[in-house]
Amino acid sequence: MNLAIKDIRFNLARFALTALGIGFLLMGAIGAIGLYRGIVADALLVIDHIGADLWVVQGERVGPFAEGSSISSTMDRRVEGVEGIASVRRFVQFSQQFSFAGKVRRATITGLDYPRDDGAWFELKAGRHLEASHFEAIADDSVGLPLGATIRLAKDDYRIVGLTHGLVDSAGDGLLFVSINDATAIASRRPSEQVLLARETSGNAAPQGDGASPSSVPQDSKIAAVLVGLAPGADVARIKAAILAWGDTNVLSSAEQRDLLLNQRLWRLRLQILAFASVLLLVTAIVISLIIYMLTMEKLHQIALLKLLGARNSAIVAMILQQAGLIGLFGFGLAMLLSHLTFPNFPRRIVMLPQDLGIFFAILCVICLVASWFGIAQALKVRAQEVLS
Amino acid sequence: MTGAPLLSVRNAARHYQSGETVVRALDGASLEAHAGELIGIMGPSGSGKSTLLLICGLLEPPSAGEIYIRDRLVSYPGADLDKLRGFRRDHIGFVFQKANLIPFLTATENVSIALEIADVEARAARGYATQLLGALDLGHRIDNRPSRLSGGEQQRVAVARALANDPPLILADEPTAALDSVRGRQVMELFRRIAVERSACVMVVTHDPRSLDLFDRVIELSDGRILSEPSQPVQAHP
Numbered sequence: 001m002n003l004a005i006k007d008i009r010f011n012l013a014r015f016a017l018t019a020l021g022i023g024f025l026l027m028g029a030i031g032a033i034g035l036y037r038g039i040v041a042d043a044l045l046v047i048d049h050i051g052a053d054l055w056v057v058q059g060e061r062v063g064p065f066a067e068g069s070s071i072s073s074t075m076d077r078r079v080e081g082v083e084g085i086a087s088v089r090r091f092v093q094f095s096q097q098f099s100f101a102g103k104v105r106r107a108t109i110t111g112l113d114y115p116r117d118d119g120a121w122f123e124l125k126a127g128r129h130l131e132a133s134h135f136e137a138i139a140d141d142s143v144g145l146p147l148g149a150t151i152r153l154a155k156d157d158y159r160i161v162g163l164t165h166g167l168v169d170s171a172g173d174g175l176l177f178v179s180i181n182d183a184t185a186i187a188s189r190r191p192s193e194q195v196l197l198a199r200e201t202s203g204n205a206a207p208q209g210d211g212a213s214p215s216s217v218p219q220d221s222k223i224a225a226v227l228v229g230l231a232p233g234a235d236v237a238r239i240k241a242a243i244l245a246w247g248d249t250n251v252l253s254s255a256e257q258r259d260l261l262l263n264q265r266l267w268r269l270r271l272q273i274l275a276f277a278s279v280l281l282l283v284t285a286i287v288i289s290l291i292i293y294m295l296t297m298e299k300l301h302q303i304a305l306l307k308l309l310g311a312r313n314s315a316i317v318a319m320i321l322q323q324a325g326l327i328g329l330f331g332f333g334l335a336m337l338l339s340h341l342t343f344p345n346f347p348r349r350i351v352m353l354p355q356d357l358g359i360f361f362a363i364l365c366v367i368c369l370v371a372s373w374f375g376i377a378q379a380l381k382v383r384a385q386e387v388l389s
Numbered sequence: 390m391t392g393a394p395l396l397s398v399r400n401a402a403r404h405y406q407s408g409e410t411v412v413r414a415l416d417g418a419s420l421e422a423h424a425g426e427l428i429g430i431m432g433p434s435g436s437g438k439s440t441l442l443l444i445c446g447l448l449e450p451p452s453a454g455e456i457y458i459r460d461r462l463v464s465y466p467g468a469d470l471d472k473l474r475g476f477r478r479d480h481i482g483f484v485f486q487k488a489n490l491i492p493f494l495t496a497t498e499n500v501s502i503a504l505e506i507a508d509v510e511a512r513a514a515r516g517y518a519t520q521l522l523g524a525l526d527l528g529h530r531i532d533n534r535p536s537r538l539s540g541g542e543q544q545r546v547a548v549a550r551a552l553a554n555d556p557p558l559i560l561a562d563e564p565t566a567a568l569d570s571v572r573g574r575q576v577m578e579l580f581r582r583i584a585v586e587r588s589a590c591v592m593v594v595t596h597d598p599r600s601l602d603l604f605d606r607v608i609e610l611s612d613g614r615i616l617s618e619p620s621q622p623v624q625a626h627p
């Protein structure tokens with residue numbers, strides 16, 4: 001007869017509660033690690049999927065994610081002339097608030113260099129990619145816009161022609177794709193009063209020596225970067241050197257962009273979440289160890305009795321291990337179930353990688369083993385006559 | 390009594406160090422016990438009855454002296470009794486004041502666990518356990534958990550468990566102390582029957598003089614010493 005299972009069936013409610021408690025603890029730890037993974041995955045979404053080999057950005061800067069970057073709106077043509085470059089696209093991204101259905105929404109507007117880029121590099125959940133150079137938008141479903149909805153951005157109305165799922169920026173705001181020209185228009189919006197004031201100032205002030213801005217309103221270009229696709233076999237070092245030689249630009253590889261995002265911009269956040277996850281893991285480990293250890297301690301009287309009846313140590317060890325194993329197994333199963341039920345409803349992506357779950361399971365097994373080992377050490381020390389006390 | 394003794398205790402002593410003083414719980418006791426005997430162990434509180442039983446039951450080694458079971462030296466000062474767990478399982482059954490049943494097992498399971506521990510196959514163990522419980526008038530209680538059993542019923546399950554492996558020696562420490570006089574008497578009569586029918590040696594520690602008539606003989610302890618061991622049985626039994 002299997003004593004571990006008999007005991008569990010006798011104390012089913014307690015077993016279920018214990019497993020549930022362990023399940024919740026594990027779920028918390030899985031969630032913390034998953035949040036970390038999610039933050040990283042979200043941050044890298046665009047860099048990893050947009051398909052750029054090089055990013056040409058403002059000189060002496062490491063934009064557009066780690067720092068601001070603004071380059072001339074015709075920079076793409078200049079870059080295109082460099083030998084070994086197969087494709088160029090302009091890129092801009094900025095946060096925007098607008099209202100829809102009476103509520104304030106947030107989105108990260110991302111310019112697609114239509115018609116060279118209609119957004120084919122990301123998957124649609126519904127609708128279509130861009131088919132016109134103006135007034136069409138593709139929104140991530142997290143922005144909360146339905147397909148076909150019309151929203152007002154700056155001075156124009158945009159129609160949502162496509163929906164994506166899970167495309168967000170590093171802060172978790174959903175992406176809203178429009179053509180690059182529309183994006184610059186939206187970014188350039190300013191109140192008319194500002195235009196008037198600017199005209200007045202520039203009229204009264206002494207003319208600038210370099211006479212850079214032909215416009216009465218000094219404004220930066222809204223283009224942040226040019227995405228470069230390399231021709232097969234292109235000499236990256238030479239291309240980089242050529243572009244850097246212009247002086248007003250900087251060139252970053254995709255790998256450098258990733259590194260900048262993760263190790264500069266998101267460094268503190270990542271560290272924070274990792275630290276938090278570690279604390280949670282530690283607490284989980286301690287609590288689960290205690291639970292398993294206490295369960296064994298509670299059994300010492302029965303273990304003494306089994307010894308009195310002449311049970312071998314192996315039978316006693318098996319009982320303790322089986323019980324710890326079953327609690328761990330059910331706890332893990334419940335953690336899986338709870339995680340898969342709840343995490344998809346969290347506001348930010350929780351990524352549960354199979355290898356992370358595998359490591360969690362392995363850690364749980366080790367915890368159960370170590371805690372049981374302490375329990376077993378006590379159990380084997382118990383003397384049969386302690387039944388009498 | 391004829392033939393070799395089942396149990397032979399020779400000059401056994403048990404001293405406990407408590408602070409500066411030494412407690413002589415058992416102070417040179419010798420006795421022999423034979424198969425088929427029901428022996429009462431009596432004496433005032435603190436006289437060493439439980440200590441004697443622990444030493445006979447191979448749960449504690451003596452500080453001095455030896456214990457033989459079937460002419461085999463099994464316990465002596467410093468003996469590693471944990472190694473004798475298997476021997477104990479096959480030779481000695483215990484009953485205590487408290488039944489000490491496992492709460493999550495039914496009456497049958499509480500008995501058959503003792504058999505399964507001795508590697509009896511599960512179905513056979515259940516069968517024999519059921520049969521034993523039936524013989525102790527617990528046939529209607531076999532599937533009940535201990536919490537559903539009266540004190541007397543629990544104690545009889547404990548007796549059945551002690552009998553499960555057919556040990557030649559059964560040691561009981563105040564098995565009736567927690568029972569009313571009627572149930573206590575029933576349990577004592579049960580021991581009487583076991584001694585006769587199974588020709589087991591049963592040693593029972595008790596304070597209850599009303600059971601005197603059932604014993605073959607009584608060992609009186611006082612201050613760790615055996616006072617009197619009447620050469621004649623208290624009362625003859627068939």
Ligand SMILES: Nc1ncnc2c1ncn2[C@@H]1O[C@H](COP(=O)(O)OP(=O)(O)OP(=O)(O)O)[C@@H](O)[C@H]1O
Pocket residue numbers: 405406407412413414415432433434435436437438439440441
């Ligand atoms: N583990 C121990 N450590 C110290 N002293 C002990 C220990 N066990 C028993 N003693 C002492 O040994 C003496 C005999 O104890 P024992 O339990 O054998 O008496 P008893 O005859 O069974 O008494 P009672 O009728 O009250 O059960 C007592 O004085 C007791 O205090």
Ligand SMILES: [Mg+2]
Pocket residue numbers: 438439440562
């Ligand atoms: Mg006692």
